[in-house]
Amino acid sequence: MIQTLAFYLFAAMVIASAALTILARNPVHSVMWLISSFFNAAGLMIIIGAEFIAMLLVIVYVGAVAVLFLFIVMMLNIDFAELRAGFMKNFPVGIAIALVLLAELVLGIGAYRAGALELGVPDGSAAPILGASNIENIGALMYGRYLFLFETAGLILLVAMIGAIVLTHREQRAPRGHQNIAKQIARQPEDAIVNTKPEVGKGVQL
Amino acid sequence: MELQASLSLIAPEIVLSLSALALLLIGAWGGDKTARMNSIAACIAIAFCFAIVAPRVCAGVGGPDAVAFFGQFKADAFSGFAKLLIYAGSVAALLIAPNYLERVGAMRAEYPVLVILATLGMSIMVSAGDLLTLYIGLELNSLAAYVLAAFVRSDSRSAEAGLKYFVLGALASGILLFGMSLTYGFTGTTNFNAISTVVAGGLSGGAMFGLIFMLVGLAFKISAVPFHMWTPDVYEGAPTPVTAFFASAPKVAAVALLARVALEAFGTQVDAWRQVVVFAALASIIVGALGAIGQKNIKRLLAYSSINNVGFILVGLAAGTAQGAASMLLYLAVYVAMTVGSFVALLMLKNENGDQLESISDLSGLRSVSPVLAFCLMSMMFSLAGIPPFLGFWAKLVVFQAAVDANLVVLALLAIAASVIGAFYYIKIVKVMFFDQPSGVVLGKSDGVHWALLIISTLVISPLGYLATSWFGDLAQRAAATLFLLS
Numbered sequence: 290m291i292q293t294l295a296f297y298l299f300a301a302m303v304i305a306s307a308a309l310t311i312l313a314r315n316p317v318h319s320v321m322w323l324i325s326s327f328f329n330a331a332g333l334m335i336i337i338g339a340e341f342i343a344m345l346l347v348i349v350y351v352g353a354v355a356v357l358f359l360f361i362v363m364m365l366n367i368d369f370a371e372l373r374a375g376f377m378k379n380f381p382v383g384i385a386i387a388l389v390l391l392a393e394l395v396l397g398i399g400a401y402r403a404g405a406l407e408l409g410v411p412d413g414s415a416a417p418i419l420g421a422s423n424i425e426n427i428g429a430l431m432y433g434r435y436l437f438l439f440e441t442a443g444l445i446l447l448v449a450m451i452g453a454i455v456l457t458h459r460e461q462r463a464p465r466g467h468q469n470i471a472k473q474i475a476r477q478p479e480d481a482i483v484n485t486k487p488e489v490g491k492g493v494q495l
Numbered sequence: 496m497e498l499q500a501s502l503s504l505i506a507p508e509i510v511l512s513l514s515a516l517a518l519l520l521i522g523a524w525g526g527d528k529t530a531r532m533n534s535i536a537a538c539i540a541i542a543f544c545f546a547i548v549a550p551r552v553c554a555g556v557g558g559p560d561a562v563a564f565f566g567q568f569k570a571d572a573f574s575g576f577a578k579l580l581i582y583a584g585s586v587a588a589l590l591i592a593p594n595y596l597e598r599v600g601a602m603r604a605e606y607p608v609l610v611i612l613a614t615l616g617m618s619i620m621v622s623a624g625d626l627l628t629l630y631i632g633l634e635l636n637s638l639a640a641y642v643l644a645a646f647v648r649s650d651s652r653s654a655e656a657g658l659k660y661f662v663l664g665a666l667a668s669g670i671l672l673f674g675m676s677l678t679y680g681f682t683g684t685t686n687f688n689a690i691s692t693v694v695a696g697g698l699s700g701g702a703m704f705g706l707i708f709m710l711v712g713l714a715f716k717i718s719a720v721p722f723h724m725w726t727p728d729v730y731e732g733a734p735t736p737v738t739a740f741f742a743s744a745p746k747v748a749a750v751a752l753l754a755r756v757a758l759e760a761f762g763t764q765v766d767a768w769r770q771v772v773v774f775a776a777l778a779s780i781i782v783g784a785l786g787a788i789g790q791k792n793i794k795r796l797l798a799y800s801s802i803n804n805v806g807f808i809l810v811g812l813a814a815g816t817a818q819g820a821a822s823m824l825l826y827l828a829v830y831v832a833m834t835v836g837s838f839v840a841l842l843m844l845k846n847e848n849g850d851q852l853e854s855i856s857d858l859s860g861l862r863s864v865s866p867v868l869a870f871c872l873m874s875m876m877f878s879l880a881g882i883p884p885f886l887g888f889w890a891k892l893v894v895f896q897a898a899v900d901a902n903l904v905v906l907a908l909l910a911i912a913a914s915v916i917g918a919f920y921y922i923k924i925v926k927v928m929f930f931d932q933p934s935g936v937v938l939g940k941s942d943g944v945h946w947a948l949l950i951i952s953t954l955v956i957s958p959l960g961y962l963a964t965s966w967f968g969d970l971a972q973r974a975a976a977t978l979f980l981l982s
Contacts, residue, residue: 409683437564452642
């Protein structure tokens with residue numbers, strides 16, 4: 290009973306937050322509503338017993354993705370009013386695409402329910418440890434059976450980091466306001482002052 | 496399998512990763528002045544891996560003994576053969592780069608690190624025994640390659656090449672992943688051998704879709720027609736040593752990977768993918784040949800030439816037999832020598848200020864200016880065209896032989912006919928070098944490393960190369976046979 294109640298609470302909050310994300314006038318508020326919808330989605334995941342995915346939602350989506358969005362919204366001066374101006378014009382197209390996607394979903398699930406898809410049977414190579422939580426199971430797989438791939442994935446992230454630095458980092462030049470005192474003292478009047486006597490109509494040679 | 500046994504099988508990969516990390520630290524502390532030294536250190540590391548892998552290839556290791564990490568990684572002779580070619584290509588890319596990059600002011604300590612990491616990715620790709628390994632290796636290689644393409648930041652063409660490569664490469668990776676997820680969904684496993692057992696009874700519609708999407712993604716990586724559009728632009732824009740790298744090592748890796756997917760995972764359903772491969776082979780040969788005709792830039796011409804060559808390699812794959820796979824490996828070996836040789840020759844074309852020349856008209860009358868260079872380039876062109884007595888002829892011969900033995904006579908005939916079109920533009924270059932009025936712009940001097948690489952690759956593809964063919968053919972046959980061993 291409590292579970293059902295919690296489900297409807299979280300589900301309603303996800304939908305409400307998602308709606309407010311696209312309806313909020315202030316883009317910063319939009320991001321805040323997005324974070325709220327992530328949190329509630331994490332709650333839904335906990336209800337079905339997927340704690341690991343719930344943690345990922347909070348850590349990755351709230352901790353990284355949403356913060357990134359906030360940075361972008363605050364640092365780039367995007368005119369959201371202008372972006373929103375085309376909303377009503379494109380509304381029918383959006384609705385049409387949404388309906389097509391919905392139809393595909395219904396057809397796909399329908400076909401699956403009717404048994405038209407001959408899905409493969411898992412070969413049991415990654416069978417879960419009974420009685421352990423799913424975090425423990427995932428950890429055991431990542432650091433056991435899939436150790437090699439997990440470590441190599443780390444190397445991919447390293448390449449991404451090197452790449453970002455190689456392509457954007459610029460060496461800092463010597464500071465511009467640098468004062469060379471010896472050079473200033475060694476400067477003589479004759480280095481700086483030139484006496485000229487220009488003739489009329491010839492101009493000055495500097 | 497014990498972890499220790501698995502670790503000993505991935506020794507080359509461990510050496511590559513550790514050397515990449517060490518060189519990265521040296522580069523971070525020492526700055527860009529360590530770049531040249533790092534390149535040499537990287538060459539030594541790769542040569543060390545070469546020495547680890549070579550005995551395994553000669554011994555023809557395969558079967559259950561060569562499987563590491565629950566079948567995810569296969570250190571068999573097939574992967575070893577491909578790795579040797581990849582390492583050769585990478586060493587060449589490391590040796591020819593410093594002069595070029597220093598000239599454009601882009602020699603940075605990260606270059607050797609990225610090349611090693613790309614090599615590591617390719618090393619993992621060719622050893623893939625699982626869809627996950629395939630994808631991880633491919634992405635490691637691709638990401639490093641995107642950065643290398645855009646390595647010269649001051650050159651807008653280089654940046655454009657990097658961006659184009661990245662966007663299209665990401666799309667191809669997405670298609671590949673989609674295919675992989677369908678394959679997993681409809682077979683219930685990601686292991687190649689397990690997939691082949693599941694699909695042995697018949698390919699379901701979903702698995703068929705998965706197979707086709709995976710072929711499309713991989714065809715992009717080997718730049719087979721109709722997924723070749725990016726090749727000329729990326730090859731032209733990327734720094735020339737990087738282009739030489741792209742045209743040699745990653746091609747070998749992606750082709751070997753395609754062979755693993757086709758022959759190992761879907762080896763029990765050859766008819767399902769043969770049509771696709773036959774079409775891609777013929778289309779690549781024809782488009783590569785026709786596209787090259789109008790080119791004025793040598794890098795673009797070589798890009799079309801590589802598309803053309805991929806077509807011939809796919810003819811060997813289309814045979815679907817061990818003989819076909821062996822012919823593919825042999826063609827790849829000759830192709831790497833020809834490609835590295837052509838690009839080194841291209842790097843040696845400089846005007847008196849030391850600026851690179853890339854246009855075909857600059858080649859005119861090269862014979863009177865630099866006879867040795869002209870002769871080497873002529874050998875490369877004749878070999879690429881498949882004219883005896885150069886080794887390129889033998890490579891084409893074994894591929895066609897495999898196709899004919901697999902009853903693909905029409906495919907072999909059409910490919911031979913189309914290779915005549917390709918001969919036209921290769922011979923045109925020879926004509927420009929030997930019979931046109933000297934333009935007299937190629938005056939720059941090149942250092943010993945370039946000369947050494949050029950002479951070595953010319954010797955490999957020269958008639959002298961035939962002395963090694965029986966030994967080499969045997970090696971490739973044994974390597975290809977390990978692909979058909981059940982493990």
